[in-house]
Amino acid sequence: DVQMTQSPSSVSASVGDRVTITCRASQDISSWLAWYQQKPGKAPKLLIYAASSLQSGVPSRFSGSGSGTDFTLTISSLQPADFASYYCQQTNTFPRTFGQGTRVEIK
């Protein structure tokens, strides 16, 4: 199975900050990586697919990059609506493993 390791597990940031979350795969997954945002009590929401493609309707302050084993999700200027948990998921092979999540908290 492909193991997905996210870091950090949590980050404290202020509105307007640039936030970067990383995700590392235990083996090459090409660009088959997705990022999701989840708020408490809600279902996850797709932000990025295929490592760098922005899902329709998602603000452009979100961006994704990387290929192979190393990936990043960047929020260029953190907004109040962005305080949430973020998960990566490899979509290359089954089982479709998730990272353990990163909580973005208000500083």
Added chain:
Amino acid sequence: EVQLVESGGDLVQPGGSLRLSCAASGFTFNTFWMHWVRQIPGKGLMWVSSISSHGNDLRYAESVKGRFTISRDNGRHSMYLQMNSLRVEDTAVYYCAREGGGTFALDYWGQGTLVAVSS
């Protein structure tokens, strides 16, 4: 508008069974892969099972293989998860999700249904 609505979650004793349903609307159901993902309250996401558009390719997480069965009825625009031999560690919110065509990512999710396994 794409909608996914799960149902069937309940409190069940260890060793018991439960059948979850996911009713889909707003898209051509029989052309999309569908997935189940679960989440222990306060914890991370875990992929559980997937089914191809015509139901002929089934995938399972190792922890549920042999106990859970995924299926779909394209005529009823519905997907199901039959859960047998339930364990305490199966306690979670179960989400159904659609795989976006060509992206392999989960582009629409239901609101989730809670399965609690306890004596």
